[in-house]
Amino acid sequence: MARPHPLSGFPEWLPDGRVVEQHVLEVLRRTFELHGFAGIETRAVEPLDQLLRKGETSKEVYVLRRLQDDADGAEPADRQPEKQLGLHFDLTVPFARYVLENAGRLAFPFKRYQIQKVWRGERPQDGRFREFVQADIDVVGAGELPYHYEVELPLVMAEALGALRDVGVPEVRVLVNNRKVAEGFYRGLGLEDVEGVLRQVDKLDKVGPDSVAALLQDEQGATPEQAKACLELAEISGDDATVVERVRALAASYDAGTDLLETGLDELGALIDAAARRAPGVVVADLKIARGLDYYTGSVYETVLVGHEELGSICSGGRYDTLASDGKNTYPGVGLSVGVSRLVSRLLSAGLVTATRGVPTVVLVAVADEATRPQSDAVATALRARGIAADVAPTAAKFGKQIKFADRRGIPFVWFPGQPGDTGHDRADDQADDRADDRAGDQVKDIRSGDQTDADAATWEPPAGDLRPRAVAVARH
Amino acid sequence: MARPHPLSGFPEWLPDGRVVEQHVLEVLRRTFELHGFAGIETRAVEPLDQLLRKGETSKEVYVLRRLQDDADGAEPADRQPEKQLGLHFDLTVPFARYVLENAGRLAFPFKRYQIQKVWRGERPQDGRFREFVQADIDVVGAGELPYHYEVELPLVMAEALGALRDVGVPEVRVLVNNRKVAEGFYRGLGLEDVEGVLRQVDKLDKVGPDSVAALLQDEQGATPEQAKACLELAEISGDDATVVERVRALAASYDAGTDLLETGLDELGALIDAAARRAPGVVVADLKIARGLDYYTGSVYETVLVGHEELGSICSGGRYDTLASDGKNTYPGVGLSVGVSRLVSRLLSAGLVTATRGVPTVVLVAVADEATRPQSDAVATALRARGIAADVAPTAAKFGKQIKFADRRGIPFVWFPGQPGDTGHDRADDQADDRADDRAGDQVKDIRSGDQTDADAATWEPPAGDLRPRAVAVARH
Incomplete structure (x- = not known):
C-alpha cells in the first residue's frame, strides 16, 4: 500500500503528543473524581431519530450502515429511518438517554463525568474536527435540581483546567x-x-x-x-x-x-x-x-x-430545565463540556506543552550478547516489580548503538548487567532469573549527564521526575 | 421521549460496572507501560478500501455517510468507494496504517499499546458485540523483528491478565x-x-x-x-x-x-x-x-x-511477517489483543467481580442549613486538596436523609461540620473558606460501623482501602 495521508478533520497524535493528551485527560478525570463525579461511558451510536431531535445539528450526523446490507439488495430493516443508527455528535444526548434508560437504577442527583470521542460531519478547519474527544461533567436531578449546582460546576471546570497551568496550559x-x-x-x-x-x-x-x-x-x-x-x-x-x-x-x-x-x-x-x-x-x-x-x-x-481567544470556547455548557423527560418524570441538569482535542491540538501546534519523552520506559537494559538476554530480562523484571518501566534492548548490538536506541526515544537510563557473581558465564542463562540480585557489577548510566554508577536492580530508584513521561511547559525565550 | 431500551450488541455499564471496567483497563495499561509500550490512539475511521483488504471481514464493516449528503441529492465525493469511510473493526489495520503514515517519525522496533472501541456489524450473541473495547499490544520492526518478541508478548499479556486475579478474574x-x-x-x-x-x-x-x-x-x-x-x-x-x-x-x-x-x-x-x-x-x-x-x-x-472456555478466546494474536508494507519497506510485527468488553461482560454477568461502590466519593459533607453550605463546601475543598474525594449534600435535608443519600451510593463516610469557633453563626458565610480548620466540633461518621469521631478536615485520613472505589472479587460460598 502507498504511504497513507492523514484524513483532514480526524486528528491523531504521535506518541509524545499522546503523552500530553493523556496528562490532560488524567488531570480532568482526577479533578472530576475528587468532586464526586462517577465515570460512565455510553455506546458511540444512538438511534438516528433521537439524534435529530435538535434540528440544527441534523446535518452534522454520520449515519451508519452495514456494508452487508448493500449486498443483500432488498431494503433491510436497519435502513428504516427509525432503526438507523448514527454516531453521537456530543455526550449530552447519549447521557440524557442513559439517564432515562437507567433511571430506576441511578441515585439522583446523579453526577457523572464522561470522556469520549464524538463525531460531526462538519467541514474541518482550525480547531474544528470531524472526530474529537470531549470531557463532560453533568449533574442531573429527578424532578428538581438546586441552583447551587449552577455555581459549582463551572468552578469544578475552572479548577480542572487551572490544574493544567503548571504544564504550560494558558490561564x-x-x-x-x-x-x-x-x-x-x-x-x-x-x-x-x-x-x-x-x-x-x-x-x-x-x-x-x-x-x-x-x-x-x-x-x-x-x-x-x-x-x-x-x-x-x-x-x-x-x-x-x-x-x-x-x-x-x-x-x-x-x-x-x-x-x-x-x-x-x-x-x-x-x-x-x-x-x-x-x-x-x-x-x-x-x-x-x-x-x-x-x-x-x-x-x-x-x-x-487567555491569549488564544480566537480559538473560540474550549469548554461550554449551561443549565437545562429538561435534560431528559420520559413523560412521567423530568430530569433537569447542568453541565459543561471540554473540547479536549481542540485544547490539545492548540497546546501542541502552538508549542506550549511538550512531553519529556514519548515512551513510558525509564530504563533500557542493555544486552551484551544473545546468550545473556535472560539476565537482562531478569533485571527488567526486577525493576518492573518495583514500578519502574523497563525495556530490554532488541538486539545485542554494540553498546554505543544500544545507548543511541535509548537516546532516540528519550529513555533516560541504560542499565548494563554485570557478569554473574559466583557462577560461570556459561551457566548464567539457567540461573539468571533467580539471581538478579546476586550478580556483581551491574551499572546504570544516566545518558543525559553521562554519569555511570553501580546499581542493584532490587533497590535502585530513578529520580521521581523521571519515573513517567510527563507533559511539561515549553520554556519561553 | 418514551423510556429507551438497550441496543442489542452495544453494551453499556452502570457506574459500578464501569468501576470494574476501569480497573481492568488500568491494570492492563499499567502492565503495558511497565514493559515500555507507548500508548497511542488512532481515529475510529479508515478508508473503506483499506478495511476491505482482508476479504473475510468485509461484511462486518459499518460504513459512514454524512446525513447532509443525502439531502444534497447528487452523488457526493465521499460516496465514491475509494473515499468512503468505515469504522475500524480491529486495532491492527489502523495501527499498520499509522506505522506507514508516521514511519519517518517513529523509532523501530516500535512497541505500542492501544485501548479503543471497535465496531463489527455482526449478529450479537453472548460474548459477541457490535461495539466493544479492545486492548492491543504490538511490537513492529522496520525490515526485521527478532524472534524473542514472539516469546515476550504473550508473557506480557499473561502478566497483565494475571494481575487481575486478586480481584476475582479467573486464571x-x-x-x-x-x-x-x-x-x-x-x-x-x-x-x-x-x-x-x-x-x-x-x-x-x-x-x-x-x-x-x-x-x-x-x-x-x-x-x-x-x-x-x-x-x-x-x-x-x-x-x-x-x-x-x-x-x-x-x-x-x-x-x-x-x-x-x-x-x-x-x-x-x-x-x-x-x-x-x-x-x-x-x-x-x-x-x-x-x-x-x-x-x-x-x-x-x-x-x-479457565472455567469459562466456552466463552472463546479473550486474547488472541500472533506474528505477521508483513504487518504493513509501503512497497519500499516492510514492517513485521507481533501482537495480541484483549477483548475487554467480552471479559468485563463475563466478569459482571457471572458475578465474579463487583465494585465497592459506584461513585468516587469517600466523604459526603452534610449541610445543616443552606446558610452554612459555604462551610460544608470549605470542608470538601480541604479534603479534596489532600486527594480525598468529597461531595456536599444536595440539600439541607434532615441528617437521616443525608446519611441515606450516602448509604445508597456506598459512600463510606458522612462529615458533620461543627459550629464556627470564635465567630458568630451569622458571620460563617463570609469566613467559612478561610477558617475551615479553625472551627470546633467537626465530626465524621463511618456509616458502615456507625462509629462517629471528632475530625479535622486538614488532617483526617480515610483507611487507604476506602480512598477509591475498587473492583473486588465476589466471595464464593
Missing part, C-alpha cells in the same frame, strides 16, 4: 451569562421574540454593533431605543457584584425591570460572588454571550484560553 | 501454536494446500475428528494416512519441552520432517521453555489451534479463562 477565563437575565430584560423592553433577539446579538463579534442595531430593527421590529438597550446590555461585563448593579440600573433607565430579570440577576450575582471567593479572577460575567441561551434555561458558560 | 491459559510447525508438517506429509487443511482442522471442536478426517479426504484430497497424521498432530498439547519431542517423533513416524518444521519447533520450544520459567503453568502449546494460522506467519496465541 482560562470562564464567561457566564444567564438566560433569565437576557429574557427578562428583553421582555421588559417589550421584545417578545427572545430567540430572535439572541440570534442577532450573537452576531456582535462578527458584524459589529451598528449592524446588529440595524438587524434588531429590520428583522425583530425593535425601535431604535430598544435596539440601543440590547446593545448596552451586551456591553456589560465584569467579575464582581457591580455587574448586577449595572444591569439593574440599565433596566431601570429603560423601565424594563421584570421578576424574571430579578431572578436571573440573583442567580448571576450568586455565581459571581462564589466564584470571586473560590477562584478569584477566573469567572467573568459577560452579558453579550448569546449562543447557548436559546436552548439553556438558566446559567450558560463559555471558556476561553 | 488464564495462553494456548500457543506456530504456523511453521503446521505448514512444515503438512508439506512434509505431501499436503500442499496448507490453508485448506487448516480450515478443516479448525472444525475439530465443532464436528469431531471423524468428520474432519472425512473432510480432509473429500475436500483436500488427503489419503486416510495423511488425514490421520493431521489429527494426531492436532491432539498434541502440553506445557513443557516434551511437546516438541512428540511432534518431532510424529513427523519422523510419517517421514514428514522438513526444515520449516524444525524452525517452527525450535521457535515453539523456545517459547514454551521461557514461559515455563517466567510464568509456570500459564502457557500451553496446543497444536490444534488453526484459526489465525492462515494469516499469521509464526507464533499464534489464543487465551481462555
Whole structure:
C-alpha cells in the first residue's frame, strides 16, 4: 500500500503528543473524581431519530450502515429511518438517554463525568474536527435540581483546567451569562421574540454593533431605543457584584425591570460572588454571550484560553430545565463540556506543552550478547516489580548503538548487567532469573549527564521526575 | 421521549460496572507501560478500501455517510468507494496504517499499546458485540523483528491478565501454536494446500475428528494416512519441552520432517521453555489451534479463562511477517489483543467481580442549613486538596436523609461540620473558606460501623482501602 495521508478533520497524535493528551485527560478525570463525579461511558451510536431531535445539528450526523446490507439488495430493516443508527455528535444526548434508560437504577442527583470521542460531519478547519474527544461533567436531578449546582460546576471546570497551568496550559477565563437575565430584560423592553433577539446579538463579534442595531430593527421590529438597550446590555461585563448593579440600573433607565430579570440577576450575582471567593479572577460575567441561551434555561458558560481567544470556547455548557423527560418524570441538569482535542491540538501546534519523552520506559537494559538476554530480562523484571518501566534492548548490538536506541526515544537510563557473581558465564542463562540480585557489577548510566554508577536492580530508584513521561511547559525565550 | 431500551450488541455499564471496567483497563495499561509500550490512539475511521483488504471481514464493516449528503441529492465525493469511510473493526489495520503514515517519525522496533472501541456489524450473541473495547499490544520492526518478541508478548499479556486475579478474574491459559510447525508438517506429509487443511482442522471442536478426517479426504484430497497424521498432530498439547519431542517423533513416524518444521519447533520450544520459567503453568502449546494460522506467519496465541472456555478466546494474536508494507519497506510485527468488553461482560454477568461502590466519593459533607453550605463546601475543598474525594449534600435535608443519600451510593463516610469557633453563626458565610480548620466540633461518621469521631478536615485520613472505589472479587460460598 502507498504511504497513507492523514484524513483532514480526524486528528491523531504521535506518541509524545499522546503523552500530553493523556496528562490532560488524567488531570480532568482526577479533578472530576475528587468532586464526586462517577465515570460512565455510553455506546458511540444512538438511534438516528433521537439524534435529530435538535434540528440544527441534523446535518452534522454520520449515519451508519452495514456494508452487508448493500449486498443483500432488498431494503433491510436497519435502513428504516427509525432503526438507523448514527454516531453521537456530543455526550449530552447519549447521557440524557442513559439517564432515562437507567433511571430506576441511578441515585439522583446523579453526577457523572464522561470522556469520549464524538463525531460531526462538519467541514474541518482550525480547531474544528470531524472526530474529537470531549470531557463532560453533568449533574442531573429527578424532578428538581438546586441552583447551587449552577455555581459549582463551572468552578469544578475552572479548577480542572487551572490544574493544567503548571504544564504550560494558558490561564482560562470562564464567561457566564444567564438566560433569565437576557429574557427578562428583553421582555421588559417589550421584545417578545427572545430567540430572535439572541440570534442577532450573537452576531456582535462578527458584524459589529451598528449592524446588529440595524438587524434588531429590520428583522425583530425593535425601535431604535430598544435596539440601543440590547446593545448596552451586551456591553456589560465584569467579575464582581457591580455587574448586577449595572444591569439593574440599565433596566431601570429603560423601565424594563421584570421578576424574571430579578431572578436571573440573583442567580448571576450568586455565581459571581462564589466564584470571586473560590477562584478569584477566573469567572467573568459577560452579558453579550448569546449562543447557548436559546436552548439553556438558566446559567450558560463559555471558556476561553487567555491569549488564544480566537480559538473560540474550549469548554461550554449551561443549565437545562429538561435534560431528559420520559413523560412521567423530568430530569433537569447542568453541565459543561471540554473540547479536549481542540485544547490539545492548540497546546501542541502552538508549542506550549511538550512531553519529556514519548515512551513510558525509564530504563533500557542493555544486552551484551544473545546468550545473556535472560539476565537482562531478569533485571527488567526486577525493576518492573518495583514500578519502574523497563525495556530490554532488541538486539545485542554494540553498546554505543544500544545507548543511541535509548537516546532516540528519550529513555533516560541504560542499565548494563554485570557478569554473574559466583557462577560461570556459561551457566548464567539457567540461573539468571533467580539471581538478579546476586550478580556483581551491574551499572546504570544516566545518558543525559553521562554519569555511570553501580546499581542493584532490587533497590535502585530513578529520580521521581523521571519515573513517567510527563507533559511539561515549553520554556519561553 | 418514551423510556429507551438497550441496543442489542452495544453494551453499556452502570457506574459500578464501569468501576470494574476501569480497573481492568488500568491494570492492563499499567502492565503495558511497565514493559515500555507507548500508548497511542488512532481515529475510529479508515478508508473503506483499506478495511476491505482482508476479504473475510468485509461484511462486518459499518460504513459512514454524512446525513447532509443525502439531502444534497447528487452523488457526493465521499460516496465514491475509494473515499468512503468505515469504522475500524480491529486495532491492527489502523495501527499498520499509522506505522506507514508516521514511519519517518517513529523509532523501530516500535512497541505500542492501544485501548479503543471497535465496531463489527455482526449478529450479537453472548460474548459477541457490535461495539466493544479492545486492548492491543504490538511490537513492529522496520525490515526485521527478532524472534524473542514472539516469546515476550504473550508473557506480557499473561502478566497483565494475571494481575487481575486478586480481584476475582479467573486464571488464564495462553494456548500457543506456530504456523511453521503446521505448514512444515503438512508439506512434509505431501499436503500442499496448507490453508485448506487448516480450515478443516479448525472444525475439530465443532464436528469431531471423524468428520474432519472425512473432510480432509473429500475436500483436500488427503489419503486416510495423511488425514490421520493431521489429527494426531492436532491432539498434541502440553506445557513443557516434551511437546516438541512428540511432534518431532510424529513427523519422523510419517517421514514428514522438513526444515520449516524444525524452525517452527525450535521457535515453539523456545517459547514454551521461557514461559515455563517466567510464568509456570500459564502457557500451553496446543497444536490444534488453526484459526489465525492462515494469516499469521509464526507464533499464534489464543487465551481462555479457565472455567469459562466456552466463552472463546479473550486474547488472541500472533506474528505477521508483513504487518504493513509501503512497497519500499516492510514492517513485521507481533501482537495480541484483549477483548475487554467480552471479559468485563463475563466478569459482571457471572458475578465474579463487583465494585465497592459506584461513585468516587469517600466523604459526603452534610449541610445543616443552606446558610452554612459555604462551610460544608470549605470542608470538601480541604479534603479534596489532600486527594480525598468529597461531595456536599444536595440539600439541607434532615441528617437521616443525608446519611441515606450516602448509604445508597456506598459512600463510606458522612462529615458533620461543627459550629464556627470564635465567630458568630451569622458571620460563617463570609469566613467559612478561610477558617475551615479553625472551627470546633467537626465530626465524621463511618456509616458502615456507625462509629462517629471528632475530625479535622486538614488532617483526617480515610483507611487507604476506602480512598477509591475498587473492583473486588465476589466471595464464593
